[in-house]
Amino acid sequence: MSLARALTCLSVALAVLAISCTRPAPPPPAPAAAALPRANVLLVTVDTLRADRVGAYGGPAGLTPTLDRLAAEGLRGDTVYAHVPLTLPSHTAIMTGAYPHVNGVRDNGSFRFDGTRATLASTLKGAGYRTGAFVASFVLDARFGLNSGFDVYDDRYGSRPAGGDLSVVERPAGVVLDAAVSWMASAQQPWFAWAHLYDPHEPYDPPEPFRSRFASDPYAGEIAFADDRLGQALDELSRRGLLANTLVIVAADHGESLGEHQERTHGLFAYDSTLRVPLIVWAPAAVRPGVLRGPVQLVDVMPTVLDLVGVPAEVPNGRSVWPFAREGRPLADAGVYFEALNASLTRHWAPLTGIVFGGNKFIELPIPELYDLAADPGEQANLFADRKDLAGPLARRLTAMRAEGRPPTPSPVDKETEQRLRSLGYVSTPAGRTGQSAAEADDPKTLIGLHNMLDDALVALKGNRPAVAERLLKQIVRRRPDFTVAHDRLAQLYRDTGRLPLAIGTLDAASRAGVADAASLAALGGYLQEAGNLTRSLEVLEAARTLNPSEMEVYEKLGITYTRLGRFDEAHRMFAHMLSVAPNSATTYNNLGSLYLSERKWSEAADALTRALAIDPGMAQAHNGLGVVFAQQGELDKAIAEWRRALELRPDLTDARDNIRRAQEMKGRPN
Numbered sequence: 224m225s226l227a228r229a230l231t232c233l234s235v236a237l238a239v240l241a242i243s244c245t246r247p248a249p250p251p252p253a254p255a256a257a258a259l260p261r262a263n264v265l266l267v268t269v270d271t272l273r274a275d276r277v278g279a280y281g282g283p284a285g286l287t288p289t290l291d292r293l294a295a296e297g298l299r300g301d302t303v304y305a306h307v308p309l310t311l312p313s314h315t316a317i318m319t320g321a322y323p324h325v326n327g328v329r330d331n332g333s334f335r336f337d338g339t340r341a342t343l344a345s346t347l348k349g350a351g352y353r354t355g356a357f358v359a360s361f362v363l364d365a366r367f368g369l370n371s372g373f374d375v376y377d378d379r380y381g382s383r384p385a386g387g388d389l390s391v392v393e394r395p396a397g398v399v400l401d402a403a404v405s406w407m408a409s410a411q412q413p414w415f416a417w418a419h420l421y422d423p424h425e426p427y428d429p430p431e432p433f434r435s436r437f438a439s440d441p442y443a444g445e446i447a448f449a450d451d452r453l454g455q456a457l458d459e460l461s462r463r464g465l466l467a468n469t470l471v472i473v474a475a476d477h478g479e480s481l482g483e484h485q486e487r488t489h490g491l492f493a494y495d496s497t498l499r500v501p502l503i504v505w506a507p508a509a510v511r512p513g514v515l516r517g518p519v520q521l522v523d524v525m526p527t528v529l530d531l532v533g534v535p536a537e538v539p540n541g542r543s544v545w546p547f548a549r550e551g552r553p554l555a556d557a558g559v560y561f562e563a564l565n566a567s568l569t570r571h572w573a574p575l576t577g578i579v580f581g582g583n584k585f586i587e588l589p590i591p592e593l594y595d596l597a598a599d600p601g602e603q604a605n606l607f608a609d610r611k612d613l614a615g616p617l618a619r620r621l622t623a624m625r626a627e628g629r630p631p632t633p634s635p636v637d638k639e640t641e642q643r644l645r646s647l648g649y650v651s652t653p654a655g656r657t658g659q660s661a662a663e664a665d666d667p668k669t670l671i672g673l674h675n676m677l678d679d680a681l682v683a684l685k686g687n688r689p690a691v692a693e694r695l696l697k698q699i700v701r702r703r704p705d706f707t708v709a710h711d712r713l714a715q716l717y718r719d720t721g722r723l724p725l726a727i728g729t730l731d732a733a734s735r736a737g738v739a740d741a742a743s744l745a746a747l748g749g750y751l752q753e754a755g756n757l758t759r760s761l762e763v764l765e766a767a768r769t770l771n772p773s774e775m776e777v778y779e780k781l782g783i784t785y786t787r788l789g790r791f792d793e794a795h796r797m798f799a800h801m802l803s804v805a806p807n808s809a810t811t812y813n814n815l816g817s818l819y820l821s822e823r824k825w826s827e828a829a830d831a832l833t834r835a836l837a838i839d840p841g842m843a844q845a846h847n848g849l850g851v852v853f854a855q856q857g858e859l860d861k862a863i864a865e866w867r868r869a870l871e872l873r874p875d876l877t878d879a880r881d882n883i884r885r886a887q888e889m890k891g892r893p894n
Contacts, residue, residue, distance in 0.1 A: 256533070257530070257531065257532060257533025258506070258509035258510065258531050258545065258549075259468075259470050259506055259508065259509050259531050259532050259533075260532065260533040261350075261351075261413045261532060261533065262413065262468050262469060262470050262506065262531070262532050263407070263412060263413050263414050263415070263416075263465070263468055263469040263470070264347065264352075264413075264414075264415040264416070264469070264470050264472070264528055264532060265403075265407070265416050265418070265460075265469055265470070265471045265472070266317075266343075266415070266416070266417045266418070266472045266473075266474075266524070266528070267417075267418050267419075267420065267453060267471070267472070267473045267474075268314065268317065268417070268418075268419050268420070268473075268474055268475065268476055269420045269422075269423065269446075269449055269453075269473065269474075269475050269476075269501075270310055270359070270360070270419065270420060270421045270422070270423060270424045270475070270476055270477075271310075271421075271423040271424040271425070271475070271476070271477060271478065271479050271488075271489065272423050272446060272449075272475035272478065272479075272500065272501065273475075273478035273479050273481075273496060273497075273499070273500075274303065274475070274478065274499045274500050274501045275499070276442075276443065276446055277290050277291070277294075277501045278290070278291040279291045279294035279295065279299055279501070279503075280299075280501055283443070286443055286446060286447055286450070287446060287447070287450040288450065288454065289450045289451070289453045289454035289457065290450055290453075290473060290501065290503065292454075293471065293473060293503045293505045294501075294503050295512060296505060296507055296512055297471075297503055297504050297505030297506065297507070297510055297512060298503070298504040298505075298510050298511075298512070298513050298514075298515055298548050299501075299502070299503050299504075299513075299514050299515065300501075300502040300503075300504075300514075300515045300519035300544070301514050301515060301516050301517075301519075302499070302516075302517065302518050302519065303474070303499065303500050303501065303502040303518075303519045303520070303521070304498050304499065304500070304518060304519070304520050304521070304559045304561065304579060305475070305476060305477045305478075305497075305498050305499075305500050305521050305561070306322055306323055306520065306521060306522065306559070306560060306561050306562065307323050307329075307477070307561065307562055307563065307564075308477040308478070308489040308490050308492075308493060308497035308498060308563055309330060309331050309477065309489070309490050309563075309565060310331060310360075310362045310363065310424075310476055310477070311328060311330070311331045311332070311334070311362055311363060311367055311369075312328045312329055312330060312331070312334070313476035313477050313521065314363060314369060314419070314476055315328040315336050315368075315369060316521050316522050317343075317474065317476070317521050317522070317524050317525065318342045318343050318344065318369060318525065319336075319340050319341070319342055319343075319522075319525065319538075319539070320343075320522045320523075320524070320525035320526055320538035320539060320540060320541035321340060321522060321538070321539040321540050321541075322522060322539070322540045322560050322624070322627070322628065323562055323628075324560075324562070324625060324627065324628030324629060324631070325539050325540060325627055325628040325629075326340060326539075327628075327629050328367075328368075329562070329564050329568070329631045330564055330565050330568050330569070331362050331565070332362070332367075332742070333568065333569075333740070333741065333742060333771060333773065333774060334367070334773055335366070335367050335368045335773035335775070335804075336367065336368030336369055336371060337368065338368060338371040340539070341372075341536060341537075342369075342371050342372045342525075343372075343415070343524070343525045343528060343529070344356070344371065344372030344373045344415060344417070345371060345372030346372070346525075346529060346534060346536045347372075347415045347529075347532075347534060348372050348373075348374070348415075350534045351413065352413050352414055352415045353374055353410045353411050353412075353413070353414040353415070354372060354373045354374050354375070354414070354415045354416075355373060355374060355375040355376075355377070355403070355406045355407070355410065355414065355415070355416050355417070356369070356370065356373045356375065356376045356377065356378075356416075356417040356419075357377045357399050357400075357402045357403040357406070357416070357417065357418045357419065358376075358377070358378050358380075358399070358417075358419040359380060359393050359394050359395075359396070359398075359399045359419050359420055359421035359422075360380060360392065360393040360394075360419075360421040360424070361378075361380065361392045361393070363378065363419055364378050364805055364808075365378050365804060365805045365806065365807065366775040366801070366804045366805035366808070367775075368804075373417075375406060376806075376807075377402055377403075377406075377807075378805075378807050379394075379807050379838050379839075380392050380393055380394040381394070381809070381838075381839045381841065393421045393424075394421075395422060395430070395448075395452075396420040396421075396422050396448065396449045396452040396453065397452045397455075399418055399419065399420060400418055400420075400452055400453065400455070400456035401456075403416050403418040403456070404456050404459050404460060407460065407465055408463055408465065412468075413532075418456075420449045420452075420453070422445040422446075422448055422449040423442060423445040423446050423449060423479070424445075425442075425479075425488050426685075427441035427442045427444065427445050428441065428445075429441055429444030429445045429447070429448045430448060433445070433447050433448045433451075442479065442481065453473075457471075467508070468508070469506070470504070470505075470506045470510075470528065470531055470532065471503075471504075471505040471506065472502075472503070472504055472505075472524060472527075472528060473501065473502070473503045473505070474500060474501065474502045474503075474521065474524060475500035475501055475502075476500070476521075477489055477497050477498065477500060478495075478496050478497045478498065478499060478500060479496065479497065480492065480494070480496045480497055481496065483496045483601070484496070484602070484671075485671045485675065486671065486674075487675065487678055488678075490563065490565050490566075491563060491565070491566055491667050491671070491674055492563060492575070492667060492668075493561050493562070493563045493575055493577055493586060494602045495584075495596070495600065495602060498561055500521070502519055502521075502524070504527065504531075504548075506531070509531070510531075510548070513548060513551075515544055515547065515548050515554065516553040516554065517547070517553040517554030517555070517556060518554060518556055518557075518559055518579065519544055519554065520540075520541065520559050522538075522539075522540045522541035523541040523542055523543070523544050524541070525538055525541055526538040526541045526542055526543040527541075527543045527544050527545055529543070530543035530545045530546075531543075531545055540560075542557070556580060556581060558578055558579070558580040558620060558624065559578065559579040559580070560576075560577075560578055560621070560624045560625070561576070561577050561578070561579070562574070562575060562576040562577070562631075563575040563667075564576075564631050566667050566670075566674070567631070568631065568740075569707050569708045569740070570703070570705070570706045570707055570708055570709070571665070571705040571706070571707065571738070572661070572665050572666070572667055572670055573588055573589050573661030573662075573665040573666050573667065574631065574661070575587070575588055575667060576621060576625060577592075577621065578617055578620055578621040578624065579596070580617060580620060582595065582596055582597050583595055583596065583613060583617065584596055584602070585614055585617035585618060585621060587618060587621060588661075588666050588667070588668070589661050589662055589663045589664075589665060589666045590663055590666045590668055590669070591607045591614065591618075592605050592607055593605060593606045593607040593610055593613065593614045593617070594606065648734075648735055649734040649735055649737075649739070649744075649766070670703070673699055673702060673703055673706065676695050676698065676699055677695075677696075677699060677706075677708065677709060677712070679695055680692040680695035680696050680699070680709075680712060681712065683695065684712070684716060689716055689719075689720050692712075692716055693713070693716055696709050696712055696713040696716065697713065700713065704736065704738065705738045706738075707733070707738050707739060707740055707743060710729055710730060710733040710738065710739070710743065711730070711742065711743050711746060713729050714726040714727075714729040714730045714746060714747075714750070715746070717729060718750055718753075723750060723753060723754055724754070726750045727747065727750045727751060727754060730743055730744075730746060730747035730750070731747060734747065740770070740771070741767045741768075741770040741771030741774040741777070742767075742771075742774055742776070744763055744764070744766055744767035744770065744777075745764065745767045745774055745776045745777045745780060747763050748760045748761075748763040748764035748767060748777070748780050748781075748784070749776075749780045751763060752780060752783060752784050752787070757784055757787055757788050760780075760784045761781070761784050761785070761788065764777055764780050764781045764784060765781070768781065775801065775804065775805065778797045778798075778800050778801045779797070779798075779801055779810065779811060779814065781793075781794075781797045782794045782795075782797035782798045782801070782811075782814055782815075782818070783814055783817075785797060786814070786817065786818045786821055789821075791818065791821065791822055794818050795815075795818065798811055798814060798815045798818065802815075807838055808838075809834075809835045809836075809838040809839035809842050809845070810835075810842075812831050812832070812834045812835035812838065812845075813831075813832065813835040813842055813844055813845045813848065815831040816828045816829075816831035816832035816835060816845065816848045816849075817848060819831055820848060820851055820852070823855075825852050825855050825856060828848065828851075828852050829849065829852045832845045832848045832849045832852065833849070836849070841872055842872075843868075843869040843870075843872035843873035843876050843879070844869070844873075844876070846865045846866070846868045846869035846872065846879075847865070847866060847869040847876060847878055847879045847882070849865045850862040850863070850864075850865035850866040850869065850879070850882060851882070853865060854882070854886060859886050859889060859890055862882070862886055863883055863886050863887070866879040866880075866882045866883045866886070867879075867883065870883075
């Protein structure tokens with residue numbers, strides 16, 4: 224131990240002997256044979272599911288009968304914590320057994336798991352398992368890296384609308400589970416299957432009969448629907464004889480605030496409404512029913528699964544809970560790290576990190592928070608001012624835990640990147656603030672009003688009320704000029720309402736002021752492309768790629784710009800890179816098909832466009848492109864059929880309408 228570390232530990236001990244400075248090492252697991260050697264593994268993650276909405280955790284009776292049955296027959300973690308109230312970083316923690324600052328994924332969208340760490344999938348695959356994943360939404364698209372270690376990564380939920388959209392593309396639980404069950408039934412055993420159910424995530428819009436049954440609480444309706452479909456899937460697996468030798472793990476990635484602490488959904492704060500989640504381990508052949516007492520973390524999922532099936536592995540932060548359950552002991556408290564950095568990374572607010580230890584929660588912010596979770600489970604009474612004797616050691620413990628990993632930036636801003644941005648007239652700023660540079664005015668608690676105003680603006684946009692959204696977004700930018708996401712949304716509003724020059728001007732000004740990030744530059748490059756300014760589009764997109772190579776939208780837009788510039792080799796490289804990380808991207812196959820059309824390579828274009836439609840049959844542009852291929856090959860009837868299908872899907876697709884008119888004229892039958 225270094226002298227500095229030793230002195231830190233000494234000061235902590237003098238402040239309060241009850242809390243140790245260093246993380247206590249958990250007792251070594253008792254040597255024992257695997258409980259379920261080489262058993263199949265089914266991991267089900269239910270997005271945005273609060274623990275207290277599950278019956279087994281004190282939730283409403285009858286809402287989650289499937290989860291309640293699994294909990295009654297299996298092992299239930301009593302107090303289980305997520306590490307981030309966001310989908311991608313939380314699932315990365317589950318799959319790697321590593322905290323976000325260790326695995327490197329800190330936010331949705333702008334980060335990508337680099338595959339350098341072993342995952343649950345890669346470890347089981349290395350032990351001879353077949354591995355398949357079935358995810359429900361774009362936020363877990365393969366382009367973000369969690370396909371690492373999977374033989375099959377089924378993210379076929381459709382394509383994103385052209386120009387971007389405010390809603391996340393998703394598919395319902397029944398579709399996801401049907402695909403997973405089909406794969407499990409045909410896979411060579413042993414297998415590891417992961418099914419991700421996105422339904423409880425907002426917007427809450429359950430199908431019938433759940434919409435009617437839960438008309439006053441659609442969030443509950445989404446939960447009930449997901450639980451019902453999970454029950455059907457497990458029944459089908461049982462009928463096929465696939466559950467007898469299967470370990471089933473069910474967890475949520477995070478919860479939902481539902482208005483608590485003025486937060487409507489999740490991602491801004493880190494109170495227990497978004498951090499407390501259910502975790503159930505079910506395997507009647509080996510796991511006796513029981514409740515696991517003490518703090519469990521989502522990073523414990525990977526080592527627990529590997530321990531139960533007898534696959535040895537080193538895991539950075541998690542530990543197997545099985546020895547404690549087997550011996551009936553409560554878990555030793557190793558401390559739970561958590562963070563919520565989205566507001567820091569996308570709007571330059573103070574970064575939020577914290578720790579749960581000894582029944583207390585410390586949240587490090589410019590206005591620090593300390594809660595006694597047993598006495599105050601709703602986290603209403605901030606004890607920080609009165610209990611600094613307790614907060615100090617917790618803060619030092621948090622600092623020690625945080626020191627293990629990487630800084631919260633998608634990529635470092637090097638000199639070449641700074642020069643490239645400066646040559647465009649743009650200012651490079653680091654992503655997010657540091658805790659030292661943030662003031663009380665930057666605390667998310669102080670800014671919750673602006674956060675909710677942004678929500679109101681997005682609701683107005685989705686509700687086709689652009690004037691209301693524009694007024695709100697302008698107000699946000701006036702009050703907080705460094706609110707990056709507000710600039711992005713305002714620019715998107717201008718673009719979607721036919722004011723492309725204003726969209727370009729908004730993001731160009733934000734970039735010159737130093738408040739734009741790689742995502743903003745990618746959007747700006749796309750708008751410049753739409754405006755026909757291809758040279759400037761290329762400059763901006765290449766700068767965005769240098770700023771954050773994990774911003775995958777940049778590669779898609781670069782491929783389109785290179786295609787329109789006639790630089791076909793570079794375009795092929797961009798699309799090839801996209802398909803190497805996102806092999807089920809219908810949008811990329813469609814753009815590749817357009818590239819082949821530009822090169823007059825008809826058979827290659829037909830192949831790419833057919834692949835796009837196999838992934839997303841509703842992609843109107845791919846039908847339009849395929850019609851062009853048929854027309855070039857002299858098959859006008861087939862071409863017209865494709866264009867008509869494109870118009871059925873998108874009546875505003877004027878290219879398809881013009882193509883039909885020209886083809887009918889060629890056939891001597893004017894429209």
